[in-house]
Amino acid sequence: QVQLVESGGGLVQAGGSLRLSCAASGRTFNSYVLGWFRQAPGKEREFVAAVSWRGVRTYYADSVKGRFTISRDNAKNTGYLQMNTLKPEDTAVYYCAAATEVVSYYYTSSYDIWGQGTQVTVSS
16 A cells, blocks of 8 residues: 655745645555645644546535645656645645545545645745
């Protein structure tokens, strides 16, 4: 099974952009659905975006639709989350997650492989 490592987090001003990366080990990355979730202090982990095995289908939380873009490069075993027009309420630890099959792209329980997370802080 794959292991996931996120990178690209940091501190950015409101209105700015960041691109998160999720590097996967293993040779079967293209067999996994890839999702991004986030967790702010004192809040539950929430769905942000997901992409199907081949990158054809994408799904977004309403709160990020139009601002964030999920993508993947299976040749590089890497997934991405491009985040534009960032807001202070986007501040959270961002996690990438993977699963071979999902009941729903939106549920944390659908994913059985998780990265360690990367902090994103948006200042006002």
